[in-house]
Amino acid sequence: MNRRDFIKNAILNLTLAGLSTIPAIASSVNLNKVSKLNNKESKMKKIILVNSSPRVNGNSDNITKILAENLKECEVLVFNMREKKCNPCLACGVCQNKESAKCIQKDDISNIIDKIDTCDALVIATPIYNQQINSQAKLFIERWYPFFNFNNKLYSNTSKYGKKGALICSFWGSPVDITSKYAEWTVSGFSQIGVEHTKTLIFPQIPNKGDVLKRDDYITQIKELAKWLKE
Numbered sequence: 605m606n607r608r609d610f611i612k613n614a615i616l617n618l619t620l621a622g623l624s625t626i627p628a629i630a631s632s633v634n635l636n637k638v639s640k641l642n643n644k645e646s647k648m649k650k651i652i653l654v655n656s657s658p659r660v661n662g663n664s665d666n667i668t669k670i671l672a673e674n675l676k677e678c679e680v681l682v683f684n685m686r687e688k689k690c691n692p693c694l695a696c697g698v699c700q701n702k703e704s705a706k707c708i709q710k711d712d713i714s715n716i717i718d719k720i721d722t723c724d725a726l727v728i729a730t731p732i733y734n735q736q737i738n739s740q741a742k743l744f745i746e747r748w749y750p751f752f753n754f755n756n757k758l759y760s761n762t763s764k765y766g767k768k769g770a771l772i773c774s775f776w777g778s779p780v781d782i783t784s785k786y787a788e789w790t791v792s793g794f795s796q797i798g799v800e801h802t803k804t805l806i807f808p809q810i811p812n813k814g815d816v817l818k819r820d821d822y823i824t825q826i827k828e829l830a831k832w833l834k835e
């Protein structure tokens with residue numbers, strides 16, 4: 605069963621069951637650039653970089669910094685989750701079947717829903733915890749439920765399709781082949797916000813803070829990703 609059918613079946617089952625239902629980074633966000641994200645006339649690519657790691661100066665932290673440094677021509681919003689108020693989805697359903705994405709919660713993810721809707725690309729840099737993206741990254745993705753619209757292309761009510769999306773996984777010794785497939789599956793779900801072009805970067809053997817900086821091969825891949833995001 606493909607992802608679309610899986611979601612379709614899940615929704616049908618819910619209905620049948622009667623359920624209607626940027627220091628480190630963020631503080632280094634350039635406020636001018638952030639405000640430009642709201643400027644509809646701007647021609648610069650709008651890119652959101654999400655760092656879900658709680659670890660200051662960790663690998664995801666460094667990856668996000670390198671990406672931001674290589675996206676100077678773009679309007680970059682760095683969303684450093686550990687410095688933000690990020691609530692889990694309440695599954696209240698208030699956001700469903702709406703023409704545009706809105707969440708009733710009052711937190712920093714709700715505050716950037718509009719920016720997620722109108723960005724050109726969104727990247728999540730996450731550590732692998734217990735063989736999966738960490739719970740912060742998952743929480744962030746689950747907050748895209750306001751974009752869900754069963755009747756639309758990609759089941760998304762986004763005002764902008766054709767986005768790029770990327771998932772960058774830093775970890776220690778989890779199996780690379782399984783993690784790669786898992787990452788591809790996870791990033792395919794970025795379709796919810798209108799992502800139609802995806803990439804994954806899989807960085808094993810970097811358990812300690814800043815290990816990624818010792819890996820020229822990984823840094824090259826991060827820079828190549830930045831290049832792709834700018835195209």
Ligand SMILES: Cc1cc2nc3c(=O)[nH]c(=O)nc-3n(C[C@H](O)[C@H](O)[C@H](O)COP(=O)(O)O)c2cc1C
Pocket residue numbers: 657658659661662663664665730731732733734735736774775776777778810811812813814
């Ligand atoms: C709670 C926890 C669970 C982890 N689970 C795994 C795991 O399943 N597989 C793995 O390879 N590394 C695992 N690690 C190691 C981290 O993925 C690794 O340290 C990574 O570099 C952290 O990224 P960061 O520096 O961006 O936070 C785990 C670390 C923590 C703290």
